[in-house]
Amino acid sequence: MKVVVVGCTHAGTAAVKNILANHKDAEVTVFERNDNISFLSCGIALYVGGVVKNAQDLFYSNPEELASLGATIHMQHDVEEIDTENKVVKAKNLLTGETVSSSYDKLVMTTGSWPIEPPIPGRELENVLLCKNYNQAKEIIKRGADVEKVVIVGGGYIGIELVEAFAETGKQVTLIDGLDRILNKYLDKEMTDILEDELRNKGVTLALNETVSEFSGKDGKVTTVKTPKGEYAADLVILCVGFRPNTKLLADKVDMLPSGAIIVDEYMRTSNPDIFSAGDSTVVHYNPAGDSRYIPLATNAVRQGMLVGKNLKENQLAYRGTQGTSGLYLFGWTIGSTGLTELTANDAGFNVGTAWLVDNYRPEFMPTTEKVFMKLVFDKDSHVILGAQLMSKYDITQSANTLSVVIQNKMTVEDLAIHDFFFQPHFDRPWNYLNLLAQEALATFD
Structure with missing residues (x-):
């Protein structure tokens, strides 16, 4: 079987490893346009x-x-055409210009995503950069x-993490976002108000509700970022406005969302049964809302890649979906979120x-403790928990994972309450803070 x-x-990477581990007869050929694989872009800010x-x-x-496991690897090869009728992939060697063709029985599309580049005048100026790959x-x-x-x-996760990284190294940092709050997709206003105050206290200039209209510069280098409301001096600009799926190769060949994200079933098959898709090029089943969405996260990618390897020949392991669970560390705050926010739950039509x-x-009798700021989002009709957000100077991020399990299993406020x-004074109270949060929600039913 040629893959x-x-x-x-x-x-x-996950797909290749699991295909080779589960299918000894598979001949796996990989085409990658870059000179590296498996780069953790979430670590760029840490770097x-x-x-x-x-x-x-x-x-x-x-x-x-991957080669030692049995795969044939073609690095710095850009796939230019996929003939899905004859099952042939054509790629160009970016070093030599040579064109290479490879036939397949099964095709795995893990082409990922690329940063959105708004058509802003001055984008070509030096020091206006993107943030994605190595x-x-x-x-x-x-x-x-x-x-x-x-x-x-x-002002999403990548942007906020870069803000912290540059501020901590003594730079003068300005954050511009077209929405009125940072981290709008992940946290509600109660949380973001606290974090925005923290950013301002650290010397960060927040230009919220502003969109960039122009980059201007001198001698080919950026010096100013302009918005309809102001101008901001800049020696370096990094664009972090989101990602789009890299799926043009299969345009009109498999079913996609309007965004271009490839639609798959629970076994990672596309509308063409011989084509699988996974990762940032692909939709996920979003459990809190019960629909398909584009949520490009590494956690989703590795799970979907594994499932490709499991289900290449027959349906063995179904995707369980995602809650979009995420964590963030920002100026000493640990932040965890999962599922729907109040804003997105309203948009999804819930009561x-x-x-x-x-x-x-x-x-409080312990030598030290820390406050935990918590919000629970639930359906008032069914009492099913839809989402949650937590923030503290104490590491509460694993509680976001707990709440992710709660949402995936459609547990109710009563269940969590x-x-x-366990109770042990070093770690928590007789009622865990998640119990107390659910009990607070329970009181709203009286």
């Missing part, structure tokens, strides 16, 4: 901030490892070393209820 894998970051000293540590596999990370480090004024465009609670994570958690 061709196009693209090899998180989903591709910028000096937490990670060596960028090579952000790789967890390499072409040699080479871009090296460029950010190189150019960021000698600049003073950094402008980050986009939304919420509970907000601030409490200590362990008893009296769920069995």
Whole structure:
């Protein structure tokens, strides 16, 4: 059985390893346009901030490892055409210009995503950069070393992490976002108000509800970022406004969302049964809303890639979906979120209820404790929990994983309110703070 894998970051690497482990007769050929695989782009900010000293540590596999497992690896090969009727992939060797063709029985599309590049005048100026892959990370480090004024465009996780990294290294940082709050997709206003105050206290300039209209510069280098409301000095600009799926190769050949994300079933098959798709090029089943969405996260990618390897010949292991669970560390705050926010739950048409609670994570008689800021989002009709957000100077992020399981299993407010958690004063209270949060929600039913 000939298998061709196009693209090899998180989903591709997971797919190759699991195909070779589960199907001894598989002849796996990989085409990757870059000169590296498996780069953890979520570590770029850690590299910028000096937490990670060596960028090579952000790789967890390499072409040699996959080759040793039995795959044929074509690095720096850009796939230019896929003939789905005759099952042939054509790729160009970016070093020699040679064209290579490979036939397949099964095709695995793990082509990932690419940063959205708004058509802003001045985009071509030097020092206006993107943030996604290893080479871009090296460029950010190189150019960021000698600049003073950094402008980050986009207030999602990557943008916020870069804001912290540059602020911690003494740069003058401005964050511009077209929405009125940072982290709008992940946290509600109660949480983002606290974090925005923290950013301002650290000297970060927040330009929210503003969209970039122009980059201007001198001698080909950016000096100013302009919005309809103001101008911001910049020696370096990093665009972090989101990602789009890399799926043009299969346009009109498989079913996709309007965004271009490839639609798959629970076994990672596309509308063409001989084509699988996984990772940032692919939809996920979003459990809280019960629909298909585009949520490009490494966690989704590695799970989907594994499932490709399991289900290549027959349906063996179904996808369980995702809650979009995520964690963030920002200026000493640990932040976890999962499922729907109040805003997105309303958009999804639920009869939304919420509970907000601030409490200590362990008893006050202990030498130290920390407050936990918590919000629960639930359906007032069914009492099913839809989402949750937590924030503290104490590490509460694993509780986001607990709540992810709660949402995936459609547990109710009542279930969580009296769920069995251990008590030990070093770690929590007789009622765990998740119990207390659900009990706060329970009180709204009276």
